[in-house]
Amino acid sequence: MGILMQMTGNQYLSNKDKYDKVIISVGACEDHGYHLPYGNDTLVSSILAEKVAEQVEGMLVLPPINIGMSEHYAHFPFTLTLQPETLIAVLKDVLESVVKNGIKKIFIMNGHDGNIAPIEIATRSIKVKYPEVKIASLDAWWVTAGKLLPPDTFEVWNGLGHAGEGETSIALALFPELVEMEHARGVVPDLPENVEIKWNFAELTNTGATGDPSKATVEKGQKMVDVLLKAVVDFIKEMDAKDWNYSSKESDM
Numbered sequence: 489m490g491i492l493m494q495m496t497g498n499q500y501l502s503n504k505d506k507y508d509k510v511i512i513s514v515g516a517c518e519d520h521g522y523h524l525p526y527g528n529d530t531l532v533s534s535i536l537a538e539k540v541a542e543q544v545e546g547m548l549v550l551p552p553i554n555i556g557m558s559e560h561y562a563h564f565p566f567t568l569t570l571q572p573e574t575l576i577a578v579l580k581d582v583l584e585s586v587v588k589n590g591i592k593k594i595f596i597m598n599g600h601d602g603n604i605a606p607i608e609i610a611t612r613s614i615k616v617k618y619p620e621v622k623i624a625s626l627d628a629w630w631v632t633a634g635k636l637l638p639p640d641t642f643e644v645w646n647g648l649g650h651a652g653e654g655e656t657s658i659a660l661a662l663f664p665e666l667v668e669m670e671h672a673r674g675v676v677p678d679l680p681e682n683v684e685i686k687w688n689f690a691e692l693t694n695t696g697a698t699g700d701p702s703k704a705t706v707e708k709g710q711k712m713v714d715v716l717l718k719a720v721v722d723f724i725k726e727m728d729a730k731d732w733n734y735s736s737k738e739s740d741m
Contacts, residue, residue, distance in 0.1 A: 509593035516556035516600035519564035521651035521697030522671035533599030557602035563690035579610035596625035649699020656701040661709030672701035
């Protein structure tokens with residue numbers, strides 16, 4: 489593993505041939521209830537990215553994008569946000585910089601719901617411009633963890649929620665010193681199961697949190713970390729084994 493932000497020019501040049509892929513985390517800086525840090529999304533995604541790189545050969549860790557598209561959380565104090573178009577442009581510039589440095593395998597570790605659409609648009613654009621580049625993304629780790637863990641892992645709303653049971657649990661597992669559980673409280677909004685409402689977050693909660701963060705535990709968080717790391721590491725190793733060839737085209741006769 490190499491962490492680009494911590495490298496000198498000598499260290500990178502001496503090891504550049506070892507790196508054939510990068511991982512980049514995309515986070516946010518916004519209110520996460522009364523109990524989690526503003527940078528929760530960046531912290532979770534960047535720590536997970538480094539843990540993935542520890543288990544995968546040839547992975548260079550890029551600096552995280554610390555501010556995301558958080559306009560829908562702006563009713564809460566000190567939300568920092570990029571416009572969707574700005575985040576798309578930032579992502580495209582970063583990814584193009586990677587390609588220009590000769591690396592064509594990219595994994596994105598996203599930590600925030602508002603980034604999903606900009607990531608989709610930016611990566612599709614890069615893929616069209618550079619068809620040989622391989623890009624994969626874990627768009628919503630909070631959903632993936634819920635799918636991979638047994639259904640009885642969480643007590644409320646399958647662990648979902650902004651600063652809810654799942655997100656608070658993974659924070660307790662990764663950076664407990666930044667969590668103030670004595671202030672953990674949230675609400676479960678009445679949302680439909682099969683249709684997505686495009687809400688402003690203040691419509692869902694007055695605490696800055698949805699779900700029930702009071703049910704969070706370190707043990708639940710560690711289970712989330714374990715299944716997420718296994719899923720991503722297994723995926724990358726499987727792709728490496730076949731040189732990231734996922735084509736199923738019929739061979740020419």
